[in-house]
Amino acid sequence: MNGTTGQTRHQDRVWSVDEHLDDVLSKIAPLDPIELQLLDAQGCVLVEDITVPVALPPFDNSSMDGYAVRAADTASATQDAPVPLTVIGDIAAGPGELPSVGPGQAARIMTGAPLPPGADAVVPVEWTDGGAGEGPAAEMRAHSAAPQDAGGEVRVHRPAAAGAHIRTRGSDVTEGEPALAAGTVLGPSQIGLLAALGRGTVRVRPRPRVVVLSTGSELVQPGEALGPGQIHDSNSFQLTAAARAAGALAYRVGAVADDAETLRSTLEDQLIRADLLVTSGGVSVGAYDVVKETLTALSAEEGTVEFRKLAMQPGKPQGFGLIGPDRIPLLALPGNPVSSYVSFELFVRPALRTLMGLPDVHRPTLRARITDAIASSPKGRRQFLRGSHDAEAGTVAPVGGAGSHLIKAMAHANALIVVPEEATEVTADSEVDVVLLG
């Protein structure tokens, strides 16, 4: 009946999972870099080489709470014959005048405080009497309670070698040394280093802004009561959460009814704040599949979205294209909850990570021994079953069945079990590919 007025023509070919993925990734390029505040750059890819502007530490300082001394003065110190030194004052961390330590003298010093001139070692307070005139001290007394300890005498019970408990200038990094290379993904420690180097902002590829939009006249917002024929909209929540977990800034748009005009105007409104759009539902062959209906009817200026069938299960019907004046990528995922989530993991997540310029865009895949048989798998389609992977045992157990409406099983899985296109069953204890989630 091809060519009959009003009837959609058959898509003539089935795409493999890899062909669809390659097509999506070939049309997506990393976002242009921007300068971001340090904490906003977490998880982003650095695009500049960072060179150390000032050595770290910037000055010689104490690694212990104790006394800055001349090492030679303490050489003979023992528990039985402690060496008395005159305390000439306190040096706390922070700015301030530094006293000069002469022979027979000590300055009480706090961890991180600059080493005063004349001193070449620090004796920890535990190696002294702390100025109290008794045995070894466990700690210093607070200055507010015992201001006299900043003067008087301290008895040293153990010798300190020259350089002991001193962190020298540049012992971490020196001026001009490379600190971080372009391409580094900024985690907590890298952000800490940048802050230590005095960087307030940094040049990175930004997180993509993703708009997630679900469609379906049956959908009701969670928290609201269901009427006849209605279900709660779970996809937009699952997909928004997945986009955030992938590193994106994701915005969830409440479910749009199966109405072409509403969908078209909602998409138009959302384009302005999106680097990528994700829709769920309305892509199969029904009479109310409004996503497909609306997006296949776009004018040339509005963009092109192609709908195709993939040799996979779940996730057979998929749409992909570029829309709006800026040609924003749009992935139209099938509405069945497991189908939309599996499609996200296989296609949207790599797309988002490509936009971020990240090195690893795919989930890790490994081999595992399957604990139970898979009685049947559709021939010619790559099947993604939900599984529970046990890393220690090297096994994976199927969770729930193949149905793409099984939301609970998805929530109890930590992996996808891959059954290849050519396989129609899998025997227990055989090796399978497993995609690790999260």
Ligand SMILES: Nc1nc2c(c(=O)[nH]1)N[C@H]1C(S)=C(S)[C@@H](COP(=O)(O)OP(=O)(O)OC[C@H]3O[C@@H](n4cnc5c(N)ncnc54)[C@H](O)[C@@H]3O)O[C@H]1N2
């Ligand atoms: N005659 C055929 N029917 C179907 C085919 C086919 O090839 N021929 N393919 C099936 C497959 S496979 C899939 S997957 C679905 C895809 O359908 P749509 O993308 O058009 O999705 P809907 O019809 O809108 O919904 C399907 C299903 O999922 C529920 N749903 C939708 N959105 C949400 C949401 N946001 N939260 C929770 N649940 C949602 C919806 O109520 C339906 O039950 O088509 C098959 N049909």
Ligand code: MOO
């Ligand atoms: O592809 Mo559908 O996603 O099998 O349920």
